[in-house]
Amino acid sequence: MRILFAVAPLTAHLYPSVPLAWALQSAGHEVRVASNDGLVEEITAAGLTAVGLGERTSPPEPITDEELDRFSDALGFEAGSDFDELWRATRYYLVAACKRYHPDGEGRPELADRLVEAARSWRPDLVIWDPACPAGAVAARECGAASARMMWGPDYFGWIRGRLAERMADPASGVRADTDPLAATLAPVFGRFGHEFSDELLLGDFTVDPLPSQLPRPDGLRRVPMRWVPYTGAGPVPDWLARPPARPRVCLTLGVTGRTVHDGRDERVAAAFEAVAGMDVEVVATVNAAQLGTDLAVPDNVRIVDYLPLTQVMPTCSAVVHHGGFGTFFAAAVHRVPQMIVREDLGSGLNSTRYLEARGAGVTLHADGLTAAEVGKQLSRLLTEPSFQEGAAAVHADITAAPGPGELVPVLERLTAQYRERG
Structure with missing residues (x-):
């Protein structure tokens, strides 16, 4: 054919x-x-x-x-x-x-x-x-x-x-x-x-x-x-990614399309950076210069990667913070990674957040009024409460059926x- x-x-x-x-x-x-x-x-x-x-x-x-x-x-x-x-x-x-x-x-x-x-x-x-x-x-x-x-x-x-x-x-x-x-x-x-x-x-x-x-x-x-079956682009595996993380790894990503929507600093990135600054985690942030802005302080435990296929980094992650797009959602779900969705009113966020919550596979926040304190509190839950891992396994079972x-x-x-x- x-x-x-x-x-x-x-x-x-x-x-x-x-x-x-x-x-x-x-x-x-x-x-x-x-x-x-x-x-x-x-x-x-x-x-x-x-x-x-x-x-x-x-x-x-x-x-x-x-x-x-x-x-x-x-x-x-x-x-x-x-x-x-x-x-x-x-x-x-x-x-x-x-x-x-x-x-x-x-x-x-x-x-x-x-x-x-x-x-x-x-x-x-x-x-x-x-x-x-x-x-x-x-x-x-x-x-x-x-x-x-x-x-x-x-x-x-x-x-x-x-x-x-x-x-x-x-x-x-x-x-x-x-x-x-x-x-x-x-x-x-x-x-x-x-x-x-x-x-x-x-x-x-x-x-x-x-x-x-x-x-x-x-x-x-x-x-x-x-x-x-997630496909998120291809590229060589960085040396640092070939080694197991020494502490829980968290991925922060706002999707490929999100790079073209915001023409200034993304406040979701700012709130996440402030939240993780004092946490015992390693953060891989796949964000570009426009999303960072010119005056955003990057904590020592955050690694900025302009672009990295999510299918490479997600198997090593203990949690992911993202915008709610289905590409990111399923890239995490197939590896049973608990998720935090920080959604806006556009995109697939409404549907993915309801599914995430129904399965107990993560937490959702809204971009409006987002605070670093709330991001930190909910991220700590994702990393410590076993129920989220169980929910992530349920989503994985849904997909593979x-x-x-x-x-x-x-x-x-x-x-x-x-x-x-x-x-």
Whole structure:
């Protein structure tokens, strides 16, 4: 088979797909990964064939308050509810992701055009696409390939679609098919190639889902469960990491994407440094200069590493402090490492923190009002209370209950044969 992965230009979206791409490639299938040129180096570094789609010549139009209001009204959220918090996270993925593939200032959706052309030319049998790259669904449709989504976190798109369907089924809501904000948001991408919005186009033929079954997800979708096998980049093992730590090692990381969000000192880093300054621990902080700022004192027991694959350092750790992203979460979980999540209102933090707490595998704090005293208190608990190690073992069991990427290969072969257009 020929399999084309289509990925939005974020490493956090590419990395969960890499082990599956390896498995398919190792089974003798032809695999290519398409994304913006900015991700090509990461793709090839993983030993995969990259298809560069270029870059937009103009930035996508900004998200307007009017658009957000249309979504918020259609979804019927109440301020302060769980739905409201999920919506605040979802809007930055859903609307922004779609706009990346909208037409440019001259009416050309450049990235979408190039992806569709690559699919038409190469004729893959299966397109596996990132939900934040909705043009992947069009590419599959245009070349008659089976269409599968590859999740990297919560199914925001499926969840929003289900919620809108519920609202449209209720006449009192005032939401109708012709006022569906999700259909309107995707119309410039789908309509460019002559396709009308539909659930089949939005959600694919099936979904490859590496999240444990204990996490909530929308109902009614065909899902193919897969074990999350962490891939966090590659590089030589530093000499200091090859030796066992002399005291408990704690990893502090805020994720790869977080490096581009904060343009000044990250106060979560400052609070963590102050907290560990007097503790008998060794801290490995994978943060860059921007996150440190210019005036932050680094304690003697903190080692600053601009970048280090988490899969290298995590097996040596007794605890990890991070932002709640699923890439970091599962890199720690597969090694049974208790976790402290310091989350903000964006990202996957809401979902990962609830799962972490339900399993007793760690503690959660909020970035707003974060204090060094609270970080120190909770970190001491992670390192001394046996219940957290037991909870981390429970999360590990959840993850390993799903089939690995290699076991999915024959499943994807059968599903591709079922859904691919013939003739």
